[in-house]
Amino acid sequence: QSQCRRDFNEERFRLTKGRLNKMKGGQGYVIDKNVIVAALATLCHFSIVTHEKQKTGGWKYTVDVERGKLMIRFPRYVEFAKRSVDEMAGVVVEELCVNGRLKTSDVVQKSVESQVAFMSSTGDADDEDEGLDEGELEELRDGAVKSFKKLVEGGFIEQVDPIATPQEEDQEAEFEELPKKRKRNNDKETASEQKPDIDNCPPEILRHLQKHTRTLPLGCVWRVNTEMFHATIRAFCLGRLVHERYGDKVPAAGSIVTAALKYAAREEHAPVKYTLSNAEILRREENKGIFTPDDIMDFLQPSVLNAFKTKTGGARNNISMALVSLTQFSWPVAVMEVEEASGHPKGGAFEIATRQLVAHLRHRIMHQVINDQFGPVAARVCSILQTKGLLESDAIADGVMVPAKDVREILHMLFRAKYIHLMNMQQTKSHNSETAIYLWTVKPDRMFRIVTDDVCKALLNLRLRRQHEVEVGKEWIERGKQTALGDENESEVDKLNYQMFCQGLERLDNACVQLDETLMVLKDF
Numbered sequence: 001q002s003q004c005r006r007d008f009n010e011e012r013f014r015l016t017k018g019r020l021n022k023m024k025g026g027q028g029y030v031i032d033k034n035v036i037v038a039a040l041a042t043l044c045h046f047s048i049v050t051h052e053k054q055k056t057g058g059w060k061y062t063v064d065v066e067r068g069k070l071m072i073r074f075p076r077y078v079e080f081a082k083r084s085v086d087e088m089a090g091v092v093v094e095e096l097c098v099n100g101r102l103k104t105s106d107v108v109q110k111s112v113e114s115q116v117a118f119m120s121s122t123g124d125a126d127d128e129d130e131g132l133d134e135g136e137l138e139e140l141r142d143g144a145v146k147s148f149k150k151l152v153e154g155g156f157i158e159q160v161d162p163i164a165t166p167q168e169e170d171q172e173a174e175f176e177e178l179p180k181k182r183k184r185n186n187d188k189e190t191a192s193e194q195k196p197d198i199d200n201c202p203p204e205i206l207r208h209l210q211k212h213t214r215t216l217p218l219g220c221v222w223r224v225n226t227e228m229f230h231a232t233i234r235a236f237c238l239g240r241l242v243h244e245r246y247g248d249k250v251p252a253a254g255s256i257v258t259a260a261l262k263y264a265a266r267e268e269h270a271p272v273k274y275t276l277s278n279a280e281i282l283r284r285e286e287n288k289g290i291f292t293p294d295d296i297m298d299f300l301q302p303s304v305l306n307a308f309k310t311k312t313g314g315a316r317n318n319i320s321m322a323l324v325s326l327t328q329f330s331w332p333v334a335v336m337e338v339e340e341a342s343g344h345p346k347g348g349a350f351e352i353a354t355r356q357l358v359a360h361l362r363h364r365i366m367h368q369v370i371n372d373q374f375g376p377v378a379a380r381v382c383s384i385l386q387t388k389g390l391l392e393s394d395a396i397a398d399g400v401m402v403p404a405k406d407v408r409e410i411l412h413m414l415f416r417a418k419y420i421h422l423m424n425m426q427q428t429k430s431h432n433s434e435t436a437i438y439l440w441t442v443k444p445d446r447m448f449r450i451v452t453d454d455v456c457k458a459l460l461n462l463r464l465r466r467q468h469e470v471e472v473g474k475e476w477i478e479r480g481k482q483t484a485l486g487d488e489n490e491s492e493v494d495k496l497n498y499q500m501f502c503q504g505l506e507r508l509d510n511a512c513v514q515l516d517e518t519l520m521v522l523k524d525f
Contacts, residue, residue, distance in 0.1 A: 040061065042100070043063075045099070045163070046067075046071070046100035047064065047101070047160075047223065048063065048064055048067050048068045048071075049061050049062065049063055050064060067226075070226050073226075073229075073520070074098075076229075076233075076516075077097060077226070077229050078093050078094045078097065080229060080232070081093040081151065081156065084154075084232070085147055085150050085151060088115065088140075088147040089147040089150065089151055091111045091114050091115050091118075091144070091147075092107060092111045092148050092151060092157075094114070095110045095111050095114060096157065096222065097224055100223065101160060101221050101222060101223040102221070102222060102223075103219060103222075104201075104209060104217065104218055104219065104222065105200070105201040105202065105205050105206070105209065105218065107144075107148055107222060108141060108148060108205050108208070109205055111144040111148070112137070112140050112141055112144050112205075115140055115144070116137070119132070120132075137204075138204070141204060141205060141208050142208055145205075145208040145211075145212060145216070148216060149212050149215050149216060152215055152216065152222075152271065153215060153270060153271070154228070154266065154270060155265070155266060155268075155269030155270040155271070156224070156228050156229060157222050157223070158222065158228075158269070159220050159221065159271070160222070162221045201218060215271075225269055227269060228269040230520065230524045230525070231261070231268070231269065232262060232265055234261065234354075234358075234524075235257075235258045235261030235262045235265065236258055237361065237521065237525070238261060238352075238357045238361070239254040239257045239261070240254055241357060241360070241361055242254045242257045242326070242334050242357070243255075245329070245331075245332070245334075246326065246329055249329075250322050250325045251322065252304045252307070252308070252322065253326060255300060255301055255304045256296070256300070256322055256323065256326070257326075257334060257352055258299075259296040259299035259300045260296050260299075260352050261354070262296075263291055263295050263296050263298075263299050264288070264289045264291065264352070266299075267288070268288065289351050289352065289354070290349050290350070291349070291351070292346040292347060292348065292350070293315070293316045293319040293320045293346065293347040293348070294316060294347070296319070297315060316346070316347045319347065320341045320344075320347035320348050321341075323337075323341070323350045324337065324348070327350075332357055333353040333356040334352070334353055334357065335350050335351070335353065336350065336351045336353055337350055338351050358521070361521055362448065362521060362522060362525075365451070365518055365521060365522065366382075366447060366448065366451045367379050367382070367383060369451050369454065369455070370451075373417075373454075374410065374413055374414065374417075375410075377400055377402055377406070377407075377410055378410045378413065378414055381400055381407065381410055381411065382414065382419060382442055382447070384396060384399045385420060385440060385441055386442045386444065389441060390439040390441045391440055391441075392437070392438065392439060392440070393407055393408050393411060393438070393440065396411070415440075417450070418450050419442070419447055419450060420441065420442050420447075421440070421443050422438060422440060423438070423439040424436055424437075424438060425438075448522070451522070452522050452523065455515060455518055455519050456519065458515055459512060459515040459519060462511050462515065465508060466505065466509070469501070470505070473501045473505075476497075476498050476501055
């Protein structure tokens with residue numbers, strides 16, 4: 001894509017050029033060194049490839065496969081930022097996703113440029129010629145800085161160390177090897193070199209950033225914090241699960257669980273405003289995930305919080321009673337009471353049973369996958385085996401209330417698909433098959449791995465199918481771009497075919513999104 005071309009990545013090219021020049025060339029399948037340099041530079045900026053200097057003098061590159069899988073979720077992060085913060089926050093996240101990592105001033109500048117381009121493309125022709133006046137540009141810059149600050153304070157954007165050039169790292173290594181006296185004499189010079197370089201920052205952007213230098217230091221490098229996005233999305237998914245299970249028994253049960261998980265994610269990923277001592281860091285680790293009713297009030301929906309405030313006893317008492325009620329349920333366990341609520345000055349201390357809720361959600365996904373692939377009887381067979389353990393085929397038939405002949409066929413289908421395991425128990429030393437006892441069971445780890453692999457294969461096939469459909473309909477897409485909407489085809493039949501083609505692509509995209517959500521629950525929650 002255009003964002004990854006070498007013309008737009010001169011800085012990235014500079015970062016890895018020196019490293020590859022030091023490597024031994026002429027080995028392997030490397031034909032053009034510049035192509036490898038540009039590719040490595042782009043992957044380093046997207047944190048898909050990490051590098052470290054070896055003692056022998058060379059450089060070692062490592063691929064982070066899990067980080068590379070997250071690229072297909074960038075549109076989901078953008079939409080989530082738009083819904084959670086505002087439209088400009090979505091633009092900021094989009095620029096960081098496209099560029100991998102950016103400096104503070106570059107984030108604001110590219111976000112403003114992207115928003116100006118979007119407004120000019122959707123406006124009238126006269127407005128495009130005139131452009132935006134200085135007042136509107138100042139408003140966009142101020143909005144970009146404020147949205148950027150909200151994302152950083154919320155933990156959705158994290159600060160990372162800049163990728164140093166080989167020359168800078170060599171100078172740093174030489175500086176560390178200098179005698180102590182000489183190192184002390186150069187302390188002032190190194191301190192001046194570490195100051196943020198504001199010469200490259202445009203003055204119109206610098207005016208807005210100077211108000212927030214504590215949160216947005218100049219010269220720092222930022223990237224999208226995918227763990228915070230996953231934690232927040234997990235909060236909404238588990239909140240829906242709790243609402244589905246216990247919403248009719250406990251009012252606003254899902255909203256309370258979502259608010260508690262969002263608070264825990266904020267405490268884990270949001271930047272700390274002050275320096276912590278070792279004792280405070282240890283205390284934060286011990287209290288990780290523990291909350292009180294007062295802590296989650298800011299994360300509740302306004303309507304839910306007002307409903308709790310209007311009830312007798314106030315918001316704290318009603319939220320505490322709801323949390324105590326959630327601790328009584330065990331399938332699945334939703335909330336655990338850490339400190340007893342009765343007599344507690346803050347209404348008690350609680351913790352969300354995240355592991356149990358995620359395990360329950362994954363079990364439902366595996367049940368649904370087997371149900372779609374082999375039918376409801378096979379799904380019931382796996383559920384019974386997971387609950388009761390080792391069983392014979394006749395006992396399984398009694399449990400699922402299906403004739404034994406049909407159950408044996410289903411058991412063999414599941415065995416060939418590696419969802420269940422067969423244990424052969426011999427009663428004698430002769431290993432006679434007629435007197436042996438055959439027990440069926442389910443290995444949860446193996447079953448989880450097989451289901452995850454099947455979901456990954458299905459997602460890969462869908463993406464390959466979409467790529468094939470785009471290649472087949474390339475002529476329709478190009479014709480639609482060059483002509484006005486509604487006139488992209490010559491005849492009514494051609495228009496109908498084009499609409500069916502677009503509808504097919506939309507269905508494939510929706511299926512990919514749903515499978516990616518399933519894979520997110522299985523792998524990232």
